[in-house]
Amino acid sequence: MITIRDTLTLSLTKLRTRKIRLIITVVVSGLLFTALIAGSLIFRGAFASIKSFGEEGLGKRFVVTGYDTSASSENLFAKPEILNRAREIQKDLIARKKAEAKKLNIEYSEQSEPPVINEYDTPNGKEQSVNGETSAGKQAIAEYLQKNPPRSSEDFKKLAEPYGAFATYSSRYAPYTREGSMQVLKDGKESYDLANNNTKQQYGPPRGVDSFLGSWSLMSADLLQPFAIKGQSLKSGNDGSIPVIIPVSAAEELLNLKALPGTASSADKLARTKELRQKATDVRFNVCHRNAASSALISNAISTQQEIERNKKNKDYVKPDLIYGLPKEPCTAAPVIRDVRSADQKKRDAKQEQFDQMFGQQAPSQSAISFRIVGLTPDYEFQSAIGIGQIIGSTVGSSIGTGWFTPLEESVKNPIIASYFDTNNTIGSGQIPTQYAEFHTSAQAKKFIDEKSCQPNYMNPEVQKDPFKECREKEQLYSLNAFGSNSLALDAAKKQFSKFFTIAALVVAAIGSIIMMGTVGRMIADSRRETAVFRAIGAKRMDIAQIYILYTFIVSLLISGFAVLGGVIAALVAQDRYADGLTVQALVAYNAQDLSRTFSLFQLYVPDILLLVGLSLGVSLISISIPLLRNVRRNPIRDMRDDT
Amino acid sequence: MPKQIDKKIWAEQLLAAFDGNIDAAIDALRQAESAVKQARKPKVMPTGPVLVSVENLSKKYKVGRQHVQALNSVSLDIHEGEFVAFTGPSGSGKSTLLQLIGGLDKPSEGTITVDGKNLTKLSDRHLSKFRNQTIGFVFQFFYLQPFLRLETNLEVPGMFARTKRRERTQTAAELADAVGLKDRLRHLPKELSGGQMQRAAIARALLNRPKLILADEPTGNLDSTNGTAIIDLFEQVRKDFGTTIIIVTHDPKVAAHADREIVLEDGEIKL
Numbered sequence A: 001m002i003t004i005r006d007t008l009t010l011s012l013t014k015l016r017t018r019k020i021r022l023i024i025t026v027v028v029s030g031l032l033f034t035a036l037i038a039g040s041l042i043f044r045g046a047f048a049s050i051k052s053f054g055e056e057g058l059g060k061r062f063v064v065t066g067y068d069t070s071a072s073s074e075n076l077f078a079k080p081e082i083l084n085r086a087r088e089i090q091k092d093l094i095a096r097k098k099a100e101a102k103k104l105n106i107e108y109s110e111q112s113e114p115p116v117i118n119e120y121d122t123p124n125g126k127e128q129s130v131n132g133e134t135s136a137g138k139q140a141i142a143e144y145l146q147k148n149p150p151r152s153s154e155d156f157k158k159l160a161e162p163y164g165a166f167a168t169y170s171s172r173y174a175p176y177t178r179e180g181s182m183q184v185l186k187d188g189k190e191s192y193d194l195a196n197n198n199t200k201q202q203y204g205p206p207r208g209v210d211s212f213l214g215s216w217s218l219m220s221a222d223l224l225q226p227f228a229i230k231g232q233s234l235k236s237g238n239d240g241s242i243p244v245i246i247p248v249s250a251a252e253e254l255l256n257l258k259a260l261p262g263t264a265s266s267a268d269k270l271a272r273t274k275e276l277r278q279k280a281t282d283v284r285f286n287v288c289h290r291n292a293a294s295s296a297l298i299s300n301a302i303s304t305q306q307e308i309e310r311n312k313k314n315k316d317y318v319k320p321d322l323i324y325g326l327p328k329e330p331c332t333a334a335p336v337i338r339d340v341r342s343a344d345q346k347k348r349d350a351k352q353e354q355f356d357q358m359f360g361q362q363a364p365s366q367s368a369i370s371f372r373i374v375g376l377t378p379d380y381e382f383q384s385a386i387g388i389g390q391i392i393g394s395t396v397g398s399s400i401g402t403g404w405f406t407p408l409e410e411s412v413k414n415p416i417i418a419s420y421f422d423t424n425n426t427i428g429s430g431q432i433p434t435q436y437a438e439f440h441t442s443a444q445a446k447k448f449i450d451e452k453s454c455q456p457n458y459m460n461p462e463v464q465k466d467p468f469k470e471c472r473e474k475e476q477l478y479s480l481n482a483f484g485s486n487s488l489a490l491d492a493a494k495k496q497f498s499k500f501f502t503i504a505a506l507v508v509a510a511i512g513s514i515i516m517m518g519t520v521g522r523m524i525a526d527s528r529r530e531t532a533v534f535r536a537i538g539a540k541r542m543d544i545a546q547i548y549i550l551y552t553f554i555v556s557l558l559i560s561g562f563a564v565l566g567g568v569i570a571a572l573v574a575q576d577r578y579a580d581g582l583t584v585q586a587l588v589a590y591n592a593q594d595l596s597r598t599f600s601l602f603q604l605y606v607p608d609i610l611l612l613v614g615l616s617l618g619v620s621l622i623s624i625s626i627p628l629l630r631n632v633r634r635n636p637i638r639d640m641r642d643d644t
Numbered sequence B: 001m002p003k004q005i006d007k008k009i010w011a012e013q014l015l016a017a018f019d020g021n022i023d024a025a026i027d028a029l030r031q032a033e034s035a036v037k038q039a040r041k042p043k044v045m046p047t048g049p050v051l052v053s054v055e056n057l058s059k060k061y062k063v064g065r066q067h068v069q070a071l072n073s074v075s076l077d078i079h080e081g082e083f084v085a086f087t088g089p090s091g092s093g094k095s096t097l098l099q100l101i102g103g104l105d106k107p108s109e110g111t112i113t114v115d116g117k118n119l120t121k122l123s124d125r126h127l128s129k130f131r132n133q134t135i136g137f138v139f140q141f142f143y144l145q146p147f148l149r150l151e152t153n154l155e156v157p158g159m160f161a162r163t164k165r166r167e168r169t170q171t172a173a174e175l176a177d178a179v180g181l182k183d184r185l186r187h188l189p190k191e192l193s194g195g196q197m198q199r200a201a202i203a204r205a206l207l208n209r210p211k212l213i214l215a216d217e218p219t220g221n222l223d224s225t226n227g228t229a230i231i232d233l234f235e236q237v238r239k240d241f242g243t244t245i246i247i248v249t250h251d252p253k254v255a256a257h258a259d260r261e262i263v264l265e266d267g268e269i270k271l
């Protein structure tokens, strides 16, 4: 055995040959490890920050969400049972309408009924679906749900209680299919620019008050409370106003604050957050609900107006006898502005009205619902490029997410909201309520998830027709997840990251080994004659092996050094570019009271680094073993002759 | 004394050969000259103990299906302090014999005993140690490590011997001085001339004070001036350290310097 120092002297001479190859090896393998180190620094930093922010919001509570995936995957509209029943009801309805029309002596044609079944082409042939907007379709679905009630909050409670759940909650999203309209009144004004509203082109999800209908949820007040601005109550006010938490962009629009440009500095954004919390709190605004008939009158008024406008120069044009105008006051009925109908005509219209109402058509009605801002959620950030900022941003946003939230208990006291979120309406359109259970400890919550979460089996072809079969057998009726960024969700994310990190590290190690093996193998082959000379002057096989092992070790140190340097730089760049923005995002998302909290993308996590160091040593050992074993067995004189 | 011998030989040769033919006389003179040269050599008949003893040594190489008989039943003894030259045509087995004596390869048959050690019985570890301690190799192409300064190059055999740093640095400096490279210690091999490099290589071979120097065509890559200097250096080494020297050479002038010339032909010693 030669001394380490002498080995080093001899190994260092190896670094001076094939320099280009060596540099490429160090840079390429180094970059691979750089990515890993940067990933570790950045994500561990993010996790630590999330943990710190998680001390606010829902962070210290252990809530599990349950989503009935089997119910949501079921398409009620295509169920033969419902299709048949809808046809039956429709047939019966038409018969009754015909009879009634005869009795009232008014005209009625079957053709005027919208189809109760829609047929459309799919790659698998024609498919049918119930028209949920017809009264027959609605009734058929309602009857079906009556017979096959969806899983209720009670069912979820029964499932969760054995695991120690002490409270259950639920939330509902606004339905997809809607009748009538709901409009946020900006500055108290109603906009009748319906045509314009519908064609407004948007990239990404709607922002501002336009996002209202698409992202409105009702959620149990106990879950929502941590996201209310400090001191704000989630009870309806004396004036009947319903508390609401709204996206930042909507608050800005309601307060007539110009949205900050995307390039605004984080300091500006933070200032805006503070400003909004102050100014938006307790601000009231109205939402005008018009039922289908009321909305129809508004559209009628608009289209008649357009028709008159178009025919201004047409002398033969005769204006309709009955004309509705647009309301003078917001959220009031459309007034009649011309009525030159004959007594006879009026009588006929009255009869028609009687007929319509008999078969379920409602009289026009409209009313304003008063809301009061009690909290803010971050906006959904629409980004075209996928980057670190976005990935981490989505982790930050996972606390309650973006959208409009009103407390479930208070909301359903309002009959309009209650009917709007009626379960027949929501479930019929595929919006299954989400259930929540709260536990005392993260262990309880984890056990509940581990044992009762359904993982539908889409892979097994045998069960493909019914991917929920196994779940049902194991009484796993919901897909369960940790809710909000509590420690449970964070643990899951960390575990996921560690898994990903380990796999990525192994892949990098494998690639690194191949690259290194090429370089080390080349180096050893190049040095054959020198090895032979050293053997001739007395080197033992171990001495030669020692020189190459140390050489490889030095190369792997160079790679590690490069990687650490690169990783630290990358993480600092990420920190510089994203941390301030994420801080603001997190302050809003977690409704942090402590505005001095900051988000960091830099944390040294020793196990990750140890794993990498271990791997890089492993890489060097692997990459040297084969070429070395091959070389050491060679006969020195043959190598000495090679090029003489 | 040598003069007398010379005269006697000259006279005998002349008398025996001369029969009136002038051509024959010239021929005879030539033969006489060579006989004198031969006799002039200090035929110090080896008196010291035997250092290298080779018995019935054969070496076969297998190249594909062909067998090459590089050495065929060679036997010889070399004594301590001898300066021996192996000569003979190319391919006659000179290098093979030298390498076997140096323990770089194993013979197919026969035994080699060097300094009392039967090389055919030594393990790889012990052979390495033997090469390191007992042998000093000198090659035709010098084979210095191109990225090590001369001082470090000279120390390499000491590294493998685990000699103390201070000790080997001093030995290296002394040897560099002895081969006339004292002021080149901090140079890289590429900054030296061929003759200097070979002198450095000899210094390196001497670092562990070996009993036997094995040099395969050490002057083959040098001009005659440098070649002569190297041979003089070997002489010096033998004188100073008592080292036994075996060199392989094609150069008759070099061979003439040796105490003994062993001529190989087709793997056998030509008698």
Ligand SMILES: Nc1ncnc2c1ncn2[C@@H]1O[C@H](COP(=O)(O)OP(=O)(O)OP(=O)(O)O)[C@@H](O)[C@H]1O
Pocket: A638, B061, B062, B063, B068, B069, B070, B089, B090, B091, B092, B093, B094, B095, B096, B097
């Ligand atoms: N490693 C080897 N493999 C196969 N054949 C070999 C090997 N080494 C030597 N030989 C053969 O053995 C014979 C003797 O070779 P050797 O090198 O000993 O000759 P040499 O006398 O040194 O010749 P030269 O004067 O050209 O150096 C040659 O025919 C050579 O081709």
Ligand SMILES: [Mg+2]
Pocket: B094, B095, B096, B216, B248
């Ligand atoms: Mg040779």
